[in-house]
Amino acid sequence: MSKLTHIDEDNRPAMVDVSAKAVTQREARARAVVRLPSVVRDAIEDDEIHSKKGPVFATAIIAGVMAAKKTHELIPFCHPLGLEDCKISVTVVGNEARIETCCRVTHKTGVEMEALTAASVAALTIYDMCKGLSHDIVIGDVELVAKSGGKQDFRRE
16 A cells, blocks of 8 residues: 555545544745846846836735645645635845745645645746746745644754
């Protein structure tokens, strides 16, 4: 039998049954890094890029929150969650835009996928809004930073 959580006893894909799990407050944090070529980095003024499509980082934050709320529509076996909080920040350090997300819910299942989806879509939005300046933008290092409130907590060192 597989140790993967989304595989049933017949080795087929399956949603995890959370009916017997306890409702707890759960939190997950994720991050992503967008490496910006100098032409994009040089377009940043006052911690923002104003493209023809609008303010890049502000739009990325909105897109990330929207994506977190729709994660269950994008990832087949994710349970629909009524997020209680989703915060996203974009910070520019050198030639990188660093995206950090934090999602919270009181539920029977965690919000890791929501935090990761928020970081990923925020990064994709930065790419989309800046690709007119350069296609040398690189999205990388999308990772879960921490989670708490479930069966076991996790913190990346």
